[in-house]
Amino acid sequence: xxxxxxxxxxxxxxxxxxxxxxxxxxxxxxxxxxxxxxxxxxxxxxxxxxxxxxxxxxxxxxxxxxxxxxxxxxxxxxxxxxxxxxxxxxxxxxxxxxxxxxxxxxxxxxxxxxxxxxxxxxxxxxxxxxxxxxxxxxxxxxxxxxxxxxxxxxxxxxxxxxxxxxxxxxxxxxxxxxxxxxxxxxxxxxxxxxxxxxxxxxxxxxxxxxxxxxxxxxxxxxxxxxxxxxxxxxxxxxxxxxxxxxxxxxxxxxxxxxxxxxxxxxxxxxxxxxxxxxxxxxxxxxxxxxxxxxxxxxxxxxxxxxxxxxxxxxxxxxxxxxxxxxxxxxxxxxxxxxxxxxxxxxxxxxxxxxxxxxxxxxxxxxxxxxxxxxxxxxxxxxxxxxxxxxxxxxxxxxxxxxxxxxxxxxxxxxxxxxxxxxxxxxxxxxxxxxxxxxxxxxxxxx
Amino acid sequence: xxxxxxxxxxxxxxxxxxxxxxxxxxxxxxxxxxxxxxxxxxxxxxxxxxxxxxxxxxxxxxxxxxxxxxxxxxxxxxxxxxxxxxxxxxxxxxxxxxxxxxxxxxxxxxxxxxxxxxxxxxxxxxxxxxxxxxxxxxxxxxxxxxxxxxxxxxxxxxxxxxxxxxxxxxxxxxxxxxxxxxxxxxxxxxxxxxxxxxxxxxxxxxxxxxxxxxxxxxxxxxxxxxxxxxxxxxxxxxxxxxxxxxxxxxxxxxxxxxxxxxxxxxxxxxxxxxxxxxxxxxxxxxxxxxxxxxxxxxxxxxxxxxxxxxxxxxxxxxxxxxxxxxxxxxxxxxxxxxxxxxxxxxxxxxxxxxxxxxxxxxxxxxxxxxxxxxxxxxxxxxxxxxxxxxxxxxxxxxxxxxxxxxxxxxxxxxxxxxxxxxxxxxxxxxxxxxxxxxxxxxxxxx
Numbered sequence: 001x002x003x004x005x006x007x008x009x010x011x012x013x014x015x016x017x018x019x020x021x022x023x024x025x026x027x028x029x030x031x032x033x034x035x036x037x038x039x040x041x042x043x044x045x046x047x048x049x050x051x052x053x054x055x056x057x058x059x060x061x062x063x064x065x066x067x068x069x070x071x072x073x074x075x076x077x078x079x080x081x082x083x084x085x086x087x088x089x090x091x092x093x094x095x096x097x098x099x100x101x102x103x104x105x106x107x108x109x110x111x112x113x114x115x116x117x118x119x120x121x122x123x124x125x126x127x128x129x130x131x132x133x134x135x136x137x138x139x140x141x142x143x144x145x146x147x148x149x150x151x152x153x154x155x156x157x158x159x160x161x162x163x164x165x166x167x168x169x170x171x172x173x174x175x176x177x178x179x180x181x182x183x184x185x186x187x188x189x190x191x192x193x194x195x196x197x198x199x200x201x202x203x204x205x206x207x208x209x210x211x212x213x214x215x216x217x218x219x220x221x222x223x224x225x226x227x228x229x230x231x232x233x234x235x236x237x238x239x240x241x242x243x244x245x246x247x248x249x250x251x252x253x254x255x256x257x258x259x260x261x262x263x264x265x266x267x268x269x270x271x272x273x274x275x276x277x278x279x280x281x282x283x284x285x286x287x288x289x290x291x292x293x294x295x296x297x298x299x300x301x302x303x304x305x306x307x308x309x310x311x312x313x314x315x316x317x318x319x320x321x322x323x324x325x326x327x328x329x330x331x332x333x334x335x336x337x338x339x340x341x342x343x344x345x346x347x348x349x350x351x352x353x354x355x356x357x358x359x360x361x362x363x364x365x366x367x368x369x370x371x372x373x374x375x376x377x378x379x380x381x382x383x384x385x386x387x388x389x390x391x392x393x394x395x396x397x398x399x400x401x402x403x404x405x406x407x408x409x410x411x412x413x414x415x416x417x418x419x420x421x422x423x424x425x426x427x428x429x430x431x432x433x434x435x436x437x438x439x440x441x442x443x444x445x446x
Numbered sequence: 447x448x449x450x451x452x453x454x455x456x457x458x459x460x461x462x463x464x465x466x467x468x469x470x471x472x473x474x475x476x477x478x479x480x481x482x483x484x485x486x487x488x489x490x491x492x493x494x495x496x497x498x499x500x501x502x503x504x505x506x507x508x509x510x511x512x513x514x515x516x517x518x519x520x521x522x523x524x525x526x527x528x529x530x531x532x533x534x535x536x537x538x539x540x541x542x543x544x545x546x547x548x549x550x551x552x553x554x555x556x557x558x559x560x561x562x563x564x565x566x567x568x569x570x571x572x573x574x575x576x577x578x579x580x581x582x583x584x585x586x587x588x589x590x591x592x593x594x595x596x597x598x599x600x601x602x603x604x605x606x607x608x609x610x611x612x613x614x615x616x617x618x619x620x621x622x623x624x625x626x627x628x629x630x631x632x633x634x635x636x637x638x639x640x641x642x643x644x645x646x647x648x649x650x651x652x653x654x655x656x657x658x659x660x661x662x663x664x665x666x667x668x669x670x671x672x673x674x675x676x677x678x679x680x681x682x683x684x685x686x687x688x689x690x691x692x693x694x695x696x697x698x699x700x701x702x703x704x705x706x707x708x709x710x711x712x713x714x715x716x717x718x719x720x721x722x723x724x725x726x727x728x729x730x731x732x733x734x735x736x737x738x739x740x741x742x743x744x745x746x747x748x749x750x751x752x753x754x755x756x757x758x759x760x761x762x763x764x765x766x767x768x769x770x771x772x773x774x775x776x777x778x779x780x781x782x783x784x785x786x787x788x789x790x791x792x793x794x795x796x797x798x799x800x801x802x803x804x805x806x807x808x809x810x811x812x813x814x815x816x817x818x819x820x821x822x823x824x825x826x827x828x829x830x831x832x833x834x835x836x837x838x839x840x841x842x843x844x845x846x847x848x849x850x851x852x853x854x855x856x857x858x859x860x861x862x863x864x865x866x867x868x869x870x871x872x873x874x875x876x877x878x879x880x881x882x883x884x885x886x887x888x889x890x891x892x
Contacts, residue, residue, distance in 0.1 A: 012619045019617050022558040022649070024527060048547060050647055056632055056891065057645050065624030069615075069647045075524050075555035081470060082525040101494060101580050102543065109521035112468040134547050134644030136635075169515075171465050173458045176735070178511030186502055189582075198580030199503050201496055201515045203468070289622070445502065 008298055008352060009289030010387055011065055018389025022071060024079055030390055031080040034087055037395040038410025040420055041088025041119065042080065043213075043233075043382055044073035048097060048134055049127015051301040053308075057130070058297055066297040067127065074106065081114040088417035090119035090213055095152040096145060097125065097135070100194055103152070104159035107210040108202035116206025116416030116427055121213040122228065124149050124221075129304045129325045142324045146220035151191035153212075153228050157435035159200040160209040162187040162443030169203040179203070187438070188445035197445050207427045209435055211418045217244050218327040225262070226251030227434065231421060233382050235267035236332065237355050241376040257432045263421055268369060268381030269357035272397045276360045283359055286387045287350065295349035302329045302353055312342040329353055354384060362401040370407070454744055454798060455735030456833055457511055464835025468517060470525055476836055477526040480533055483841040484849075484856025486866055487534025487565065488526065489659075489679075489828055490519035494543060494580055495573015497747040499754075503576070504743055512743040513573065520552065527560040534863035536565035536659055541598040542591060543571065543581070546640055549598070550605035553656040554648035562652025562862030562873055567659040568674065570595050570667075575750045575771050588770045592666035597637040599658075599674050603881035605646040606655040608633040608889030615649040625649070633884070634891040643891050653873045655881055657864045663690050664773040671708070672697030673880060677867060679828050681713035682778065683801050687822040703878045709867055714815060714827030715803035718843045722806045729805055732833045733796065741795035748775045748799055758788040775799055800830060808847040816853070 011019050020026035034042055050068040051061040061068050073091045080089055089110075093103050103120065110118040124145035125131050132139045140148070168183035186199045214221070214229035217236065225232045226248050234244055249259035271286070273279035296307050304325025310316070315338035320330050333344050351357065358365040358372075369381065386393045402408040412420065416427040429435045457465050466472035480488055496514040497507040507514050519537045526535055535556075539549050549566065556564040570591035571577050578585045586594070614629035632645045660667070660675035663682065671678045672694050680690055695705035717732070719725035742753050750771025756762070761784035766776050779790050797803065804811040804818075815827065832839045848854040858866065862873040875881045 009622065011617075011624065012622050014619060022555070022651070024524075024559045028528060048551065048647070050645065056643075057630075059627035062625045062627040062630050063623050068645075069625070069649055071555040071558070071648050072551045074520060075552055075559055078470075078521050078524040079528040079559065082474060082528045097545070097548065099543070099581055105494065105518045106521055109468070109517040112517070113470045113521055113525065130644065134642055135545055136641030136643075171457075173460060176455065176458050177509050178457065179508045179515070181505035181508040184503075184508050195582030196580055197582075198576065199496065199514075201494070202517050203515055205468070 008066055008294045008349075009064060009291070010286055010389065012289040013285060013387055016387065016389045018385065021389075024076070027076050027080060028083050031084050031087055033395060034391060035084045037399050038408065038412070039087065039391065039395070041090050041117075041417060043121065044077065044091040045121075045126075046073050046092035047094060047123070047126040047131060049125065049130040049301060051127070051297040052130045052133070052304070053297070053300050053306045058300075060293045061297040061301075064291065064294045064297065066294050067301040078110065078113055081110070081117070085115075086117075086412070086414045088117045088119060088211075088420060089114055090121055090211070090417070092121040092123050094123050094125040094131075095149040096128065096140065097131065100152050100155040101159065101196065101198065101200075104156045104200050105202055108160065108200060108205060111205025111207050111210060112202070115414070116418075118207070119211035119213050119231075119417050121215060121233070122149060122153060122224065123215060126326060127301050130301075139324055142218070142327055143220050146224055148193045149224055150227065151193040153224075154434070155189045155191060155194045155196055157209060158187045158189055158438045158443040159196075159198075160204070161429070161435045162438040162441070163200040164204050165440055185441065186445040187443040189443070207416050207418050209429050211421065216328060218331065221328070222248050223251055226257070227255050229262055230418070230429075230433075231263040231265060233265050233267065234378075235354050238372060238375050240332070241266060241355070241372075241378065245377050255434070258430070261422070261424075261430055261432070263380065264376075264378040265380050265382040266372065266376065266378045267354045267384055269351070269354050269384045270365050270369070270386065270394050270398055271357050271359045272362055272365050272386075272393050274361065274397075276364060279359050279361065279365075282387050283357070290349050292345050292349055295345045295352075298352055299329070299344070299348050302326045305330065307341050307345055310341045312345075313340050315340055316344070362397045365398060366401045366405065366407075370405075454512055454740045454795075455510060455737070456732055456835065458735040459731060459833055462833065462835045464831065467835075470522070473522050473526060474529050477530050477533055479841060480837060481530045483837075483845050484854065484858070485533065485837065485841070487536050487563075487863060489567065490523065490537040491567075491572075492519050492538035493540060493569070493572040493577060495571065495576040495747060497573070497743040498576045498579070498750070499743070499746050499752045504746075506739045507743040507747075510737065510740045510743065512740050513747040524556065524559055527556070527563070531561075532563075532858070532860045534563045534565060534657075534866060535560055536567055536657070536863070538567040538569050540569050540571040540577075541595040542574065542586065543577065546598050546601040547605065547642065547644065547646075550602045550646050551648055554606065554646060554651060557651025557653050557656060558648070561860070562864075564653070565657035565659050565677075565863050567661060567679070568595060568599060568670065569661060572772060573747050576747075585770055588664070588773055589666050592670055594639045595670055596673065597639040599670075600637060600880070601635045601640045601642055603655060604633045604635055604884045604889040605642075605644075606650070607875070607881045608884040608887070609646045610650050611886055631887065632891040633889040635889070653862050653864050655875050657867065662774060664777065667774070668694050669697055672703070673701050675708055676864070676875075676879075677709040677711055679711050679713065680824070681800050684818060684821050686778070687712060687801070687818075687824065691823050701880070704876070707868070707870075707876055707878070709826070710822075710824040711826050711828040712818065712822065712824045713800045713830055715797070715800050715830045716811050716815070716832065716840050716844055717803045717805045718808055718811050718832075718839050720807065720843075722810060725805050725807065725811075728833055729803070736795050738791050738795055741791045741798075744798055745775070745790070745794050748772045751776065753787050753791055756787045758791075759786050761786055762790070808843045811844060812847045812851065812853075816851075
């Protein structure tokens, strides 16, 4: 879910309501519908960026509403906790913008406010070139951003796992003991990018550490996922997905983690109608809202590259892979069968950063989705908003079909997000997760 | 309002519910009650700090729950927007922790989500010594923190006032124009502490700039208030309040602002009972919960000074005024009639950073409050939570009395917070506010 009008021109459709993204009721309605339908969680993408071409925000992006404007998901998410009881709530926070004590405190407080339904999607920032200018900072190199992210998560884990032992919160009015000084402590951390001596001022919530998500398929992105993620969000075609999932599982094993403890969720675009031809009619209406200029602005946002300045009949120059903005959508178009710049633009106009959509009636898209899961070894989908900017068509048409097939369970009771997705019977990090090593004083400031 | 158990030991009382501060329902109930009673706004204090004595969080503060633990108000506030329609929502964000584009985006999004009911309390951070250690930063000098704050607010104002002209958001599905490139622009800012070239990705909400609050009575604090604040929160005794208000109004005039456009709100502690003796009984119960150790930990939080290491029979050494943590509660105890360290501890045990409470039945406390307003020239009170950790006794006993006297109006319709408090008939910054100078391209990146 994006707290904006969505990827490119779909907002122009008469039945699209994503244009209400600055109205709280839009979100309250969406959250209530998702919960009622038995959806596991709502996921917010986020970044401070926007397309930058030729040194600034291009008129195309302003006029077309391409990755611009957008709001702050954390100004919305707590409101959704107030109107739901089971729905997981996952938000992105960039390790380039938020300092570790900020992430730790926000997430720890939200773990309480949501009764353990919170997740953090760890990213190093999208639209990083725009974001760096906005924050008055030099652009940080792509791979270095992942080193920073690893140090960031490491410190955040110390704050979540290392400050409060189980039973540290006492709240005994008789004896006047609020918390037990033997079980509450400052941690210390002297990493390559972050240092800290301090205590997380929030006692642990139901999950203690929020459920950890990661997105980003570059080599350092996969490595970060393998080390820390409990769920990974991927967007690509089947072949690439299969390779990425196998590779991340391999890397996880090298870090001493159970490779099957990580859940892989594929970006799923479902274009569904009462009939197959209805679905294709929606697809045609949707594609008609997107111009090649929109596609170029969107591509610039994700990669920092301006395709309009390149020869449309040649593939990307291999040096494009050195972009410091985002590499997933550059590497995707390199290699032996590399498409031309024009073909990249056309593909971006169709699908932007997502893989090809599933199109058809409910049975057909369910078949396609099942086949994708079987082929890739993934665990599920991160369903993308439909042409209306909501999940209504998925909920109304596809969920019943998946339920009939026994592929989703829509009547599960309230539980933590980690228990809901991992099914391991514990709300806390697994024992083989690096965060578990910081428990019971192991990260203490002496 | 503090998203914690409150100032010192009141949480130990059997009828105190502030211990539920990590339960969202506690806040939803409070917000609904305040709204139903016609309260203007709910105010969240905030900081990442905690008492630091002898290089770390002292056992006293952990055991007694003194300024520790505490949560993140922004993980709570949006939920309150979902269950209220009129209540203003003001939160503190520190200019030492939050970067200007973060503050600008959070507040702009919240201005939408609350329908213009949001306010920002600009602070340079409380518990700054603890906060600096937690963020792995060197302690920034007291006066320099205010220079940073001024630069921060200046850039934030450019982002709110300078990026989007009125009418910039179009959302015309027919023509496919989302926003007008002639009316949306990047600003630029090269200040002594912050630089930025960028655009606020959030279109303006009802107020555009959140209503601006300031707290902090040191000389640089007053100057910041005089330049930027629309409402100022002060806590002191009548004599000091009168002087501070007159001084800030004088400084505002020097900045070319109408000195009466700033509203002054006094921290008001109301201890009320059905009878005067009931009220005094509550006061006694409350005082019995607070030890001198609690008072010392609380004083250390606000000032960075450890009174336990000083001679109890002497006043503070004048060099204490050079503390880099917080000066309001040092300067308060210096001068010709300076109390001894023991007397400071006793005063802090009674009232912490607040002035003396109003104590009595509803008529008596209303009389006392009226007299304080008349003596100081203030405009109203920032009511502190009562011994139960809520505003219930104020709402149930005092609001009817104030209403009978025509001092509060409890049935006003929904409007922006700025209109509610300033009554100027506009939801936007006044023309003589420095932020108004950045409108219509005056802060543009050329």
